[in-house]
Amino acid sequence: MTQQTQRGTPLTALKGVGSRVAEKLARLQIHCVEDVLFHLPIRYEDRTRIVPIGSLRVGDHAVVQGEVQLTEIKYGKRRMLLCHISDGTGVLVLRFFYFNAQQKESLARGALIKCFAEVRKGPKHLEMVHPEYKLLSEIQAAAEVDEALTAVYPTTEGLHQLSLRNISEQALQMMQNGQLNLQELLPQALLADQALPDLASALHYIHRPPPDAPVQALVEREHIMQKRLAVEELLAHTISMRQLRATTRLHKTVSLAADNLLLEAFHDSLPFQLTAAQQRVTQEIMRDLEKNYPMQRLVQGDVGSGKTVVAVNAALRAVAAGYQVAFMAPTEILAEQHYINISNWLTPLGIEVAWLSGKLRSAPRKQALQKIASGQAKVAVGTHALFQDEVVFDQLALVIIDEQHRFGVHQRLALREKGVKQGVHPHQLIMTATPIPRTLAMTAYADLDCSIIDELPPGRKPVETVVLPDSRRDEVVQRVQAACQQGRQVYWVCSLIEESEALQCEAAEDTASTLAELLPEVRLGLVHGRIKQEQKEKTMQQFKAHKLDLMVATTVIEVGVDVPNASLMIIENAERFGLSQLHQLRGRVGRGNQDSACVLMYHGGLSDNARSRLSIMRETSDGFVIAQKDLELRGPGEVLGTRQTGIQQMRIADLLKHQDLLTVVNRWTDQLIESEPVVARQLVQRWIGEAEQFASV
Helix, strand or coil: CCCCCCCCCCHHHCCCCCHHHHHHHHCCCCCCHHHHHCCCCCEEECCCCECCHHHCCCCCEEEEEEEEEEEEEECCCCCEEEEEEECCCCEEEEEECCCCHHHHHHCCCCCEEEEEEECEECCCCEEEECCEEEEECHHHHHHCCCCCCEEECCCCCCCCHHHHHHHHHHHHHHHHCCCCCCCCCCCHHHHHHCCCCCHHHHHHHHHCCCCCCCHHHHHCCCCHHHHHHHHHHHHHHHHHHHHHHHHHHHCCCCCCCCCCHHHHHHHHHCCCCCCHHHHHHHHHHHHHHCCCCCCEEEEEECCCCCHHHHHHHHHHHHHHCCCEEEEECCCHHHHHHHHHHHHHHHHHHCCCEEEECCCCCHHHHHHHHHHHHHCCCCEEEECHHHHCCCCCCCCEEEEEEECHHHCCHHHHHHHHHHHHCCCCCCEEEEEECCCCCHHHHHHHCCCCEEEEECCCCCCCCCCEEEEEEHHHHHHHHHHHHHHHHCCCEEEEECCCCCCCHHHHHHHHHHHHHHHHHHCCCCCEEEECCCCCHHHHHHHHHHHHCCCCCEEEECCCCCCCCCCCCEEEEEECCHHHCCHHHHHHHHCCCCCCCCCCEEEEEECCCCCHHHHHHHHHHHHCCCHHHHHHHHHHHHCHHHHHCHHHHCCCCCCCCCCCCCHHHHHHHHHHHHHHHHHCHHHHHHHHHHHCHHHHHHHHC
């Protein structure tokens, strides 16, 4: 038997894997032969039959076989080798940009060749560019096709699909021969309950599906063999999140006992009553803060639901107990808005609030740092400047993070470490205005307790949403003019052109200059991704102060920036946006007491999907309904964004397609953690491995 490492069989047991290839495999989280089996295909190619050249269509991926008619070198801007082949039904050209003399000789007239690639349109005939090919003898020509669908794997620079297929072939052979340390980790009762196949069968089928495999089911990840592995991956993920949660509860923190005098004074000073949802979520937070392990709570609330007031309730509990609070937001303008609101609320209560941002000049910066270090400033509000080394807190007990997905993992960890230095882990309150469907939250945020502020303060008027083709642009411009003449303010958002930020910025600049010509009396500002941050923020502040009437912007206009006088939003090419993003943008208007509207302009004919997306926006303003629809239409990767959650891309589980498995997974997660801790640990190691350390934020 091959020598085993603690994790599994060394990669060097595979032919063709030396230290350099092992290094490349490590970039794919493949550290032993067993890991190769869990590096799963992303799609399949059908090479089990030979397709007649005459029946090929552009875009097909096909195996063809023919006789070489002519091979020639063409000279132009770049040298290329063209090989014309025919099978009697048609002619196909193989085009090579990288070749040598030996290759030209081997592709001589009369040679038999089998090749595979995508079919493209050429000047005279259909073509394949750099196909995978094999020269055949007369005997081979009659028979040779693949016996299984061909797997296509996620790869990394310098690692070819052929190498990955060769490596996986060897690993599958070793599995069949019993040479690998491959345990069945799912309990027999779970396999029987869900009628799932064993691990070895599932792995073999997914790496090498037979010719009659239902390709569509495999593409959609709905095959029983994929379901078998998805259960295991979801279990591993949920176990790791629950263990993370359990580890957090072993950390020491300060219990912030109830003292409601400050809280009552704060509520008395507010010109409004808290909604029932705000009161409920505040109570959930207060119960957490009394515990002796750190709170890890996510507060989700739609745009304008009043998350900041709830966060200040939590901050006052920490201040009343004699501790400090750090309040962090992702951009200067959003952080400054929080600073102004929080100062206005807390200064009358005798609580000093410090402001810290990257652009603060040295004297006020030094002063802020001293106040934070001495404990004089009980609340520090700022951007990522809060977790620079020079910022030292006296006694930090609570960290509040707004729009947490905008921060990198290490940045969030650094802020938490500020409190750990005094031997306690601060409580963490995380806020987001991005509604996440419950199905996703259960899995993506399984390490956090979730609260939802599910009602808007009274008096917030719904935003009227209109869907129009851009052929009616003139009417829209007139509507903008009328709003500005009435003293209202307007946003005009240019859509994201994914291929190029430069094109997107150009589109915004063109729109701004066109609108400036059409509306000469309107004061117009422009913000986009290529304008310097300082200029961008200056323009946003001018808009906020009503020194500008019309703001032309790309999607950089911030979540949470509050301009109560803005009552009209125009979104161009709205069909290019996801629902959640449209909802976030729409939330910029309707923050005052006047009637507000959002015009979704689309270009050309709409696909069925785009039409249903835009009609959802017209029908509802409930962020959670919209998020659920977005999930159904676009899938979890788009809704959450991998970067947004900090969770890694799953290899085979799909939170949307496999959501019916989550109830089973949650039930078995608890059982395994309690009664089979070793198996639980092995599952996490198998599916998450090294990536697990990043989850601890």
